[in-house]
Amino acid sequence: MVNQPKFKGILIVISSPSGAGKTSLANSIVEENENISFSTSVTTRPPRDGEKNGREYHFVEKDQFNLMIKNKRFIEYAEVFGNYYGTLKDQIENLLNDGKDIIFDVDWQGGTKIRNSYLSPLVVSVFILPPSIKTLHERLLNRNKDDDRTVKLRMKEARSEISHWSEYQYIMINDNFDKVKKNIVKIIEIEKMRRNKRILLPDFISKLNNEFEEFISNS
Ligand SMILES: Nc1nc2c(ncn2[C@@H]2O[C@H](COP(=O)(O)OP(=O)(O)O)[C@@H](O)[C@H]2O)c(=O)[nH]1
Ligand SMILES: [Mg+2]
Incomplete structure (x- = not known):
């Protein structure tokens, strides 16, 4: 269904270790x-x-999550x-029907599953690397959201998350927030032009051809 050329939007999958x-x-x-x-x-x-x-996440209990798995509510899920x-x-399909581009903040497992799902023709993937391990550690400490044990665990996990960098189409080093942000927006614009070839242009080219016919018959 999503393979039909009716969706204007693209899906931007962003992964990185925690704190990048x-x-x-x-x-x-x-x-x-806005879009x-x-x-x-x-x-x-x-x-x-x-x-x-409902803003950062929909927070649920494990039982409810399991029920949602059973009811096939997820495109992908991971531990x-x-x-x-x-x-x-549902959320993704509604947003696509509204013509939106969608950003996914998921880990590498989610990245792989979305890339291999029925949505794959719409996917562009971006991996964000920290400029250094010291910066990564500082960011995890400074956001004051996790206790020491969790920070340690996240540092360990960061290494295995980073090992998946080459599975992504675009790789960015986050040494400057505004620059990286601008570059992601640029990627979205460029990828949309690429996909327009498939999605919007057939109709536009027929319109131009009709105008040619009209031009010829009038001249
Ligand atoms: N596969 C998958 N990963 C997700 C999803 N939502 C969030 N994540 C990832 O889960 C990890 C932990 O997220 P979170 O608990 O918010 O902590 P964070 O690492 O500080 O962002 C991050 O790598 C997120 O990108 C999802 O729906 N699917
Ligand atoms: Mg996060």
């Missing part, structure tokens, strides 16, 4: 670009201070750091 800045980048891009929406995942992780149900995270199929 992908969530902040995604939020800021969505805030500044770009965020895929709000469902998670069994408890909300952090300041997080609001990350001992919690479950899933991408909602």
Whole structure:
């Protein structure tokens, strides 16, 4: 269904280790670009201070998550750091029907699954690397959201997340937030032009051909 050329939007999958800045980048891009929406995942992780149900995530209990798996509500789901995270199929299809581009903040497992799903013709993937391990560690400490044990665990996980960098189409080093943000928006513009070939141009080319016919018959 999604393979039909009716969807104008593309899907931007962004992955990175925790603390490399992908969530902040995604939020800021969505805030500044009306046509770009965020895929709000469902998670069994408890909300952090300041997080609001339905904004950062839909927070649910494990039982409810399992029921949603059973009811095939997810395009993909994965266990990350001992919690479950899933991408909602209905939400994505509604946004695509509205002509939106959608950003996914998912780990490498989610990236692989979305790339291999029925949505794959619409996917562009971006991996964000930290400029150094020291910066990554500092960012995890400074955001004051996790206890020491969690920070240590995230540093360990970061290494295995980074090992998947080459599975992504675009790789960026986050040494300058605004620059990386601009570059992601540029990628979206460019990828949309590429996909227009398939999606919008057949109709436009027939319109031009009709105008040629009209021009010829009038001259
Ligand atoms: N596969 C998958 N991963 C997700 C989803 N939502 C969030 N994640 C990833 O889960 C990881 C943990 O996210 P979170 O608990 O918010 O902590 P963060 O690492 O500080 O962003 C991050 O790598 C997210 O990109 C999802 O729906 N599916
Ligand atoms: Mg995040």
